[in-house]
Amino acid sequence: MTQTVNFSEQLSLRARALLHGLGAAVPEPGPLPARTPISGGVLLSLAVDAPVDVDAAIGRAATAFETWRTVPAPVRAGLVRRLAQLLVAHRDELAELVTLEAGKIGPEALGEVQEMIDVCEFAIGLSRQLYGATMPSERPGHRLMETWHPLGVVGVISAFNFPVAVWAWNTAIALVCGDTVVWKPSETTPLTALACHTLLRRAAVDVGADPAVHQLIQGDASVGAALVDDGRVALVSATGSVRMGAAVAPRVAGRFGRCLLELGGNNAAIVAPSADLELAVRGIVFAAAGTAGQRCTSLRRLIVHRSIADRLVERLAAAYSQLPVGNPLDDGVLVGPLIDERAFAAMQKALVGSVAEGGDIICGGERIETLGPDAYYVRPALVRMPGQTELVREETFAPILYVLTYDELDEAIAINNGVTQGLSSSIFTLDQREAEQFLAGSDCGIANVNIGTSGAEIGGAFGGEKQTGGGRESGSDSWKAYMRRATNTVNYSTELPLAQGIHFG
Template sequence: MSFGKKEYEFLKVIGIGPRTPGCYINGQWKGNGALVSSVNPASNQTIAEVLEASLQDYEDGMQACYEAAKLWMQVPAPKRGDIVRQIGDALRAKLQQLGRLVSLEMGKILAEGIGEVQEIIDMCDFAVGLSRQLNGSIIPSERWNACIALVCGNCVVWKGAPTTPLVTIAMTKIVAGVLEKNNLPGAIFTTFCGGAEIGQAIAKDARIPLVSFTGSSKVGLMVQQTVNQRFGKCLLELSGNNAIIVMDDADIELAVRSVLFAAVGTAGQRCTTCRRLLLHESLYAKVLGRLLDVYKQVKIGDPLEKGTLLGPLHTRTLKENFEKGIQNIKSQGGKILTGGSVIESEGNFVQPTIVEISPDADVVKEELFAPVLYVMKFQTLKEAIEINNSVPQGLSSSIFSRRPEVIFRWIGPAGSDCGIVNVNIPTNGAEIGGAFGGEKATGGGREAGSDSWKQYMRRSTCTINYGSELPLAQGINFG
């Protein structure tokens, strides 16, 4: 087991041991389900072991959470905001260690791992301000929209990804510490490490009014159908198949740097990764040549090492999917311009890949969760927009141009059909205060943003008659 290595000593600072219970239930850590291993994707060696939730653990946790909700929703919103502020401060104190854990367990480079935690901290700050702006109708109710859910008076039930249980445990320990410090029930934030069995239980549970799910369109559709059957609500953040359009007047160096960051960052494992690059025919060869040059400079290796730009894919399955995807690409006429192979090592490393292919190829319509970039040529803005909108997914998109008429058409009703429409910046990442989410097979969900809180609360129309008369709009007279 790798846990004893000196470079993993930081795990103790965030409460991770060689074998850790994976459920936070009613203020206690337990786990009566399967014993699973957390694996470092750079070496496929075990980091630590985690005890997952059993169905009885789930029921115990949900019952405690359901009872805690009655107390939490009565806490004034500004006070709830102060609790979230304390969570943000606690995360700041462990920013480096948590970021390092994200990098170690998931495989993204250290700068991105720290950036992920910083985004949660920023979300806490956003939610704190929001806690004093929940005005208008007064509505008590039942990710990391968890920050917004908490300030809106909801208890949170969190099932993290089954392949990153240590991140789930470390984050929950920080939240739990804040709740304990404020003499609040731990059940306000209930956590289960587990697989599909626990996920299905959450989707079916009528005690959970809103289910927020992030993952593939295929699984998201199953979750939505299950939740809809009990008249629950879903907030879905699903697949992305994002395009960058480079117009004939674009700043080429800016575009190339942006494409590299968006296509290679996180080894192509972001929902906002750039997967399709649309180049105007007049600069196709120039941009492509420049991009091939910078791809040769990408350092591949341990994501925790300084200077690494491309870490491993998260699991062996993703590595196998990459190999299958390359075969499909070739069978559909795709030409591999660089990369296209796995790297022989103990880890899940693959080469960053650029493919020249027709926008009509079936494989282009799918999301291959890997650093594979499809490059295609266009002649007119109209054609480029049609190609951008031709895939089932509709998350993020970007255009590089300096012409106002191009920009305003792109962001208007005849432009991109995505939820995120950028100009002269990459597709990946988003503003904390913006409404993050996408259309079509991306699920239609919106996280963060000034109006996001409305998804976490129940709207009621309350009419109070203070008089003794009953005026009827229909003019009915009961005599």
């Protein structure tokens, strides 16, 4: 797509056409603007939900739960299966809408929709594997076991950088577990949320399920706060900043609800002397510059052995200079825009601060003004730092990669662990001992060998430690967060022995 005088208008017309193709009604104008970072213009505007609307949506989900929880899990999976079919049929349209709202390049947007399809397939299989356990009882004629039951209404609060995949992680699993869902998307990406909600409602009608099992509420932080504070919401799954999580967690805990938090990441990769540098450069560049550095798993700190640091930095700088930055709708572009002016300002502030702390900007950081004054395209920045300064310990949600050096692996692992976040980490090494030492020593929820910090598969549990929140979503046994456990004892004898050999009466 080429730039014209009416470029923003073209994008707006395209957004309307995509919504129509996805079966979603174009929303009535309202106070919530759906902007595109491609041009900075407004695609459409939407109405926001008032407190009474949020209350009603949660009420509908709570009512629907009473029936949905009794539907057998493999039957519940039929809804998710139909959703997956619709996602396959509309993959290209939904991916393009993701590009329009979040600024992702085409392959990354398609990958995000494919991630939705993958997690639906995972959830379908999971519906026949919600296993409990049977334990030996110390009492004769007794059976001791645990069973898992639907939890209730799940509130999902998602962020702009993965506007559809994170919703699918939560929703596909929650639905097969017997929960109903109320979704509060980022106010930055309301159109993709409307499209997904429409597809799920259509899937429900197609399989004869109650469409009320999924509710969508739109608006600013006050809408999310109403979801967080409502006692009918059994679990709040929130993705966003550490600051947001620090506000959400005590409010949910104060009403004895459950939280699943996916918060900030200040991810590091260690490059050892034995590393395959060609492999490392490819992995580092994608992890640091992909999605314009706006993934929670983006690589932000590079910890390189001193003996190879100069050589690796030279190769990275050469790779950075060749990265095509521009309109994510154009073929060949690898780095799209930052989400908005605030993200750009934060990046510039961090770069100024890095120089003040003794850093050297090797390349990048400058703005590219190609698509109008309200669009923020920047070249990914590579910065050598004298050490892990206070600035380096902070997460800047932008494509800045700080390069640090180390002499011994223990020192590198300590640098990796020396931040308050604990999401993703990796090491590039061909030494098995170094790899195993790193896997045992990293304090992150994700630890990789010879790949970057981003690009997690749906089969593994996703999440992190420390200020990242401790939550786990998607694969493995993450389903347990969406269910409640009951321990059951069945006495099939004619006696009534007590545990621990207690005799009473």
